[in-house]
Amino acid sequence: MNQLNKSHLLGIKELSEEEIQLIFETTDNFKDVLNRPIKKVPSLRDVTIANIFFENSTRTRLSFELAEKRLSADVINFSSSSSSVKKGETLLDTVNNILAMKVDMVVMRHSSPGASHFLAKHIKANIINAGDGTHEHPTQALLDTYSIRERLGSVAGKKVVIVGDILHSRVALSNIFALQKLGAEVMVCGPATLLPKHIEKLGVKVELDLRKALNWCDVANILRIQLERQKMSYFPSLREYALYYGVNMELLNSLDKEITILHPGPINRGIEITSQVADSKYAMILDQVENGVAIRMAVLYLLASSPAA
């Protein structure tokens, strides 16, 4: 397999295992490029990419922008806080206006689930979903699974627990799809109020006790408590959450084995994970960020060369 069968990356759900493996193999090559004295290749020099962020982001936007620049693409940035969206322009109008400036690819983050699907149906450009509400965040799941593959050799057969706010997390959903497609066993763990109803229909195990979950797994992906998405209280206090679902060193030391810790960032230090764990050798948090650039280069590169483009 040399290319993706699609011109958009909207979610992991639509990807096949072969396509994920192709993205990983291409990422290996880009990671190598990023370790050279000159970290840039000219592949996308005739491509213009718009990064459209209707929601706040640091890591993802910087990571995409760096990936685009490392591929020599021309980049324009847009964030809704400083734009005409505030004057009442619709999503479609905003994007069509940007496309009128001859843009080839759009990287979009939006607070509404399905926003990137909507865009892909209505406009002629490659769309990359950089997070749509509580739905999917495909490049995050790709870089998480890539990091697992890097540290443990492969994803197949590994046991991965996703801990925390599963209900509001697009990272959780994309990760569940990616891990299952690559042959891993998946468990979710968190307070019952933060686990979606019927989540077990996706074929994941459900565990309410963090210690049991950590004892079962090889890798724990600790999610951030998304205070901004919680209109109502799902747990009594942050302190209580930290007490029952916070990962700390004593807990890790009391397990029978060493596990790998992932966190998509930004970290709420002292809530879902203590500083001691976040900065320990178990954590791959900064490796994830490093891999993120290479993953996004691979995705951009493969989509730019896809037949439907």
Next chain:
Amino acid sequence: MQKRLLLDSQLLQITIQRLCQQLIENHDNFSSSVILGLQPRGIFLASRIQKVIAELEGHQVQVGYLDTTFHRDDFRRRDLPKKASETRVPFLIENKEVILVDDVLFTGRSVRAALDAMISFGRPNKVELLVLIDRLYSRQLPISANYVGREVNTLASQHINVSLKEQDGDDSIWLMNTEEA
């Protein structure tokens, strides 16, 4: 089926020996020379050249692999994109004399991409090109090889099929008419 054998196993071996002798004449003791084989097949030729030079002169020349996929000028213009392979240049080429090695020189576009890719690893003193087969009169860029195994007159519609032991099980280089290729 129309095809013509250009080099068989024995002839290929003799050709590589001769190319190595030419390299030895120009590179003295190879102290500042490195070999970069171009993916996919140039890497096998580069290893063979390294081995022959070691046998003849006892010099261990450093060998790297260069993949030019991300530097090609036909990206997004060809139907099927090329799959990238490994680039491994475990040394700096700053002030080195670089010998690029490839199997076939045709339009010159891979070599242009290789020059581009190579610059990422430093500024060499000098760059030379060694190819097994030089397809004459088909260049689209002002590029020529310093060391040529065999020159061949070909039509654009023809194709050179290179099999190497390391990858395909046998050593043979054929000139084919495209319908069969």
